[in-house]
Amino acid sequence: MRTMWRLATLFLVPLAAFGWSSADLIETKQAERLKGRIVRENPKQLVLRTPYGELTLPRTAIKKHTRATYVVELKNGSKLEGQVVGEADGSLALNVGGKPRQVPLADVKSVTEKQPPARPKVLSPQEFFKLHRAVLAHFEKKDYAAALATCEKILQSLPDEATTLYNAACACARRGGKPKALDYLRKAVEAGFLDFVHIEKDPDLESLRGEPAYRELFAKKAEYIERVSKKTIDRLSAELKKKGIATKQYRSLFDRERNFVYFHPKSDEEIAAIRRSLEAYADCQWRDLFQNKPQRPLFIVLLTAADSPKVFRRGVGGMFNPAAMTLFCSDMPAHKLLRMSVVIHEFTHALHHADMGARHQRHPIWLVEGLATLFESSDRNGTVVPRHNHRLAFAQQAAREGRLLSWAALMKLNHVQFMLRAQLAYAQARYMLFYMHEKGLLKRFYDEYTARENYAKDRSAIDSFQVVFGKPIEEVERDWRAWLLEQQVPPVPFLGVQTEDKDGQVVVVKVVPGAPAAKAGIQANDRLVAVAGQPLGSRGDLLEAVATCKVGEDTEVELLRGDKKLTVKARLARRPGTTPRTPHAPPYLGLAVQQQDGAVVIQGGGPRLARAESRPESRRRAPGVRRQEANLRARLPGCAARQEARAEGPCQDQARRRHPHRHRRAGPPARTTVTRLPSR
Incomplete structure (x- = not known):
């Protein structure tokens, strides 16, 4: 703790000397941030003492009030911990454990601010994997004490990392610490470790099978699955919202x-x-x-x-x-x-x-x-x-x-x-x-x-x-x-127009010479209204409508030319080339692109591209691969190709383990699959 003031200076020395970086913080609805100490407050307003004088703030103007916590040491040796909510009539008003308390200033020896606990170091994905591999190595050597200590080191930074909680339960169970093992196992399930089949078969947990708390986990299996599922949906919704998606429409x-x-x-x-x-x-x-x-x-x-x-x-x-x-x-x-x-x-x-x-x-x-x-x-x-x-x-x-x-x-x-x-x-x-x-x-x-x-x-x-x-x-x-x-390549229907979306309409920019659209008399600047009876509001609608038609089929196209509404028939042809190009899409590489070892990960509601730790075996490459890999990265901006790796990390719900029966949720190391759109 850092001493903020002594009684002798509590009310006599200008408050600028008290360390305003640690005082109460008021955020107003006008985006102002004010620091100071509460002198008086009531349901309608509060008075804040700042280095520049006292400010009276209506409650309606306050967006957020973050209160500092103080330790008040009394002259009789006892201590009170709470928030300072005011001072008047020779006493200090405190909120201690949610209850008001008036302390005469004559009884106060000192007031110090309680420093928040030091934030644990946030592990990088590389640090996480290194510690995770160390846990596995300790299990292989049957050094369960070291495995548990390493798990606890991870949990200081990532307290809800489900796999680590599960591994900690396994280590405790192997050491004979049943109560602690059951507590870790419960926390692992609550954090998202829902592979009950694996839990039931894992030999590391054999000592827990007969415990009431263990049986209770399985009795509440459906409840845990539903609870974790709802939490995951909330997290996905929050992440999608951060990306600008109106999640209210999602259910x-x-x-x-x-x-x-x-x-x-x-x-x-x-x-x-x-x-x-x-x-x-x-x-x-x-x-x-x-x-x-x-x-x-x-x-x-x-x-x-x-x-x-x-x-x-x-x-x-x-x-x-x-x-x-x-x-x-x-x-x-x-x-x-x-x-x-x-x-x-x-x-x-x-x-x-x-x-x-x-x-x-x-x-x-x-x-x-x-x-x-x-x-x-x-x-x-x-x-x-x-x-x-x-x-x-x-x-x-x-x-x-x-x-x-x-x-x-x-x-x-x-x-x-x-x-x-x-x-x-x-x-x-x-x-x-x-x-x-x-x-x-x-x-x-x-x-x-x-x-x-x-x-x-x-x-x-x-x-x-x-x-x-x-x-x-x-x-x-x-x-x-x-x-x-x-084998016969299936034909893809082709109308032969280049279009753009404009004011909710599909406007023809160019007609391919000799294409079905040209033969039907469709011209540049025509506005396409419907194809095969399907109304159009975007280029996507046009593609979907054409997709319902067959090559060689006479298809009705409704359009506007100036103020005139026309209906023409176009006999759809076979699309030249192999695939339609998607607007603004990069060259086609194949439908699915996988990156491992964190190269493509999902955090909450969407993917992000990140570089991952290079494992030793990834340095052994076939001739020419290093140069080709650089070309791959150039075609996939932000992707870091890795040879032997896993798309997993602290941002994931669970990390994979390597061994089929020991300290791993059943399953192979994870791969994240990204599906790329074909070119048009």
Whole structure:
């Protein structure tokens, strides 16, 4: 504590000598900040003594009053701790524990301000990971005292870090400290550690199984899940609001049966349709592919097309963050034109991640992105059936130009190497699995690969491929290449106008010569009113309307030319090239971009791009990768590519642990998936 004044100077020395940086702080509604000591106050006003004299402030003018806390030492040796609320008639008015107290000045020996506790050092992500790895190392050595001490060091800076609270519970339980272990475990659950299946199986907590407090946690499982889910929604809402999003239009909806939590701006009819679609998709995948459902809530944030740019960087359409089990996405008009779904792409990541976590596995990047891209364009009629999309054109072009990677080479790519070849790698991974699905072998392959004994010796899945097909992978690849070139790229409808949004109207800026719009007589400066009966208010509406039409179909286009309303018919053509360009989008790199080790993280309601700690193994790179990685960073501003890393940190709800049964929530190290929009 720092002495602020002595009784001899309390009321006699000018208050400027008392240290105004620590006095009461008044913030007015006019944005003024005043420091001083309360002399008198009543329900209508207060009198503040400042270095420049006394000020009388109406209560209605005060926005915030931050009171300093003082320790009043009496001459009899006792002490009172509270706030000074005034002085009059030879006494000091205090608020002690919420109760008023009058102390004669003759009884006061000294008054000192109680200094606030020193703020603990805020750990950087690098410092957090270093300490977290130290915790794991201590557990490996069975040095539970050191593990607990390191956990407590983290908690001084991050008191609500759920994983660290859980690890502290494990360390205490191993040391025999049941009460403290149960307290840490309760705090971990309250902070968001909701993997009750893992808690139930973790051998570190064996000594707690019979304790009443342990059983009470499981008895209140549903209550904890709902409470934490509501806190998470509040946090997401606050973060979205900081980004300029009107969150009042967003609502939450809990699907307790499937452990999904929606946060959305949709109407009741729209969200009901989305729920039916996602639930049917999830049920199909749990029956036909994945065995394990999410053990903690999956948060699905459905953004409007207008709000997406406020959350994502330019060209990004969606993101799944496993550490926070949060999926952010918005089906943009360009996606509908391509007949693909970012929601399904990212949702597949979430389902796959839950299955990997329950199996204590980390699947290769080609399989992670291959499954997400496989089902991004699909139909559902009792089962999920992939459909061709624009990625087929990339794969076929690479095949004709001799640029395809061998299957063995693609399957051995690490994360950075895969991303450096994003456009081709995503397309090739999709069509490898598409071929397998068409042969009826996808489920058999996944089961073969994920069997514990096979996964342990075949991380790339090459052996499982060969077992399922019954022949060497080189022979399978030759058959696949021939099949690939026989497939038909689905046509994308094309009207042939360049437009701009102006005063709530879609104005034609340019008509492509020879395009359907030109043949129909559409001209520059025409205002498009409707296409195929769908009213237009933006370029996005135009893309969505065209997406509902078919190539070769005569489509009605309503427009205004001057004061005249015209209706023309345009026979839509096949879009030249492969993909439509999204307005202001960077060159297309492939649908999903993943960065690990904190390179892309989510804090509250949206992603931010950050540089992460470079781990030692990330320095061992293949020839040419360092230069190519620099090019990747140039194409993805702010992204720091990392080879072996995790998108996790103190800003996440939970950090991953490395070992399947010790001090880790079930699941592989996290990857954050960012979905980029295709070019138009």
